[in-house]
Amino acid sequence: MPQSNIMPGFRPAISFTLVYLALIVLIPLSAMLLKTFELSLDEYWAILTNPRVQASFRISFGAALIAAFVAGVFGFIIAWSLVRYTFPGKRLFDALIDLPFALPTAVAGIVLAAIYEPRGWIGKLVMDSLDVQIAYKPLGIVFALIFIGLPFVVRTIEPVLQEFDTAMEEAAASLGATRLQAFVKVILPNILPATITGVALAFARGVGEYGSVIFIAGNMPYISEIVPLLIITKLEQYDYAGATAIGLTMLILSFLLLLLINGLQWWVRRRSGQL
Incomplete structure (x- = not known):
């Protein structure tokens, strides 16, 4: 039976x-x-429409989206290099990709702040040459979130590239396709769902990131204050209802954005014939 x-x-x-x-x-x-x-609808709406709260949401979600897309581009390039090429120090470089996973976020934040501050090694160079300040500005938040989110993209795309059959590229080339046409028509449709997944993971991590951001952000209201820091500020003031109201709104917005990204991933898989 x-x-x-x-x-x-x-x-x-x-x-x-x-x-x-x-x-x-x-x-x-x-x-x-x-x-x-416990809050009335008017009290809840008053918390969300507070200019400081709205500025924090714009900074957190805007920086996370920008960092996720940048990590998607560079993560693909890194994954492609690790899979398709052999070079000295490849294993060490491959191991360093996972460093943000093991490194405490507070340590990462301190290191990034020390490097990108106006007197830091890279920060001083950028300030002198481009007159752009990275640390203690929203740009510093984006850099920190790229550092945190990049491994998610690389480790999501890498297995797909390893399993990709290069004979499909050779067949496209034998039919007269250029390298660009073979990439757009053959390679991209197969790796795009994995890339979208990696970007979604990087975005989800970036929205709620705290430890690696607060040291480099400057934490100035209306300029570089992120939502997790604002929630902690509310808790320190014993405003538990206000903190949970902001947290719930953040959760809803994150869920809707991830739902949109998953819907896009499903559409891409369907168009490429993987479903």
């Missing part, structure tokens, strides 16, 4: 999964939602 489930112990496994989701995800989010309900 055939088994009804191919996975042994399905019921204990699914029970453990549901308990995990409830304890780690659903209950904390429900607590935040209930705390926000």
Whole structure:
């Protein structure tokens, strides 16, 4: 008699999964939602329409989006180089890609601030040559988020490139396609879903990033103050309802943007014939 489930112990496994989701995800989010309900609609709207809060949302989401797209471009170039080329120190370079995963975010923030501040090694060079300040400005936040998000893009694209059949490129070349045409028509449709996934992961990490940002941001209201820092400020002032209201709004906006990105990924997969 055939088994009804191919996975042994399905019921204990699914029970453990549901308990995990409830304890780690659903209950904390429900607590935040209930705390926000202590506010009236007018009070909630007053918090969200506060100019300082709106400026923080623009900085956090704007910097995260810009950093994610930049990380997507450079992450693809790095992944392509690691898969397609052999060069001295390749293994060391490949290992260094994962450094932001292991490095404490506070340490990363201190290092980035020291390098990019106006008197730092790179910051002074950029200031003298281009008259552009990186640290303590929104540009510094973008640089920090690129540093944090780049490994997500590289490690998402790299396995797809490794599994890609180069015979498809050779077939395109034999049919008279140029390198650019082969890339656009053959390679790009196969790696675009993975690239979108990597960009989404980098964006999701960037929106909620705190430790690596506060040291390089300058944390000036209306200029370089991020939403996580504003939430902590509210908590330090014992304004728990205000902090949860901002947190809930951030969660909703992040979910909607990730839903949009996943929808775009599904559309690309469908157009490329991968579904």
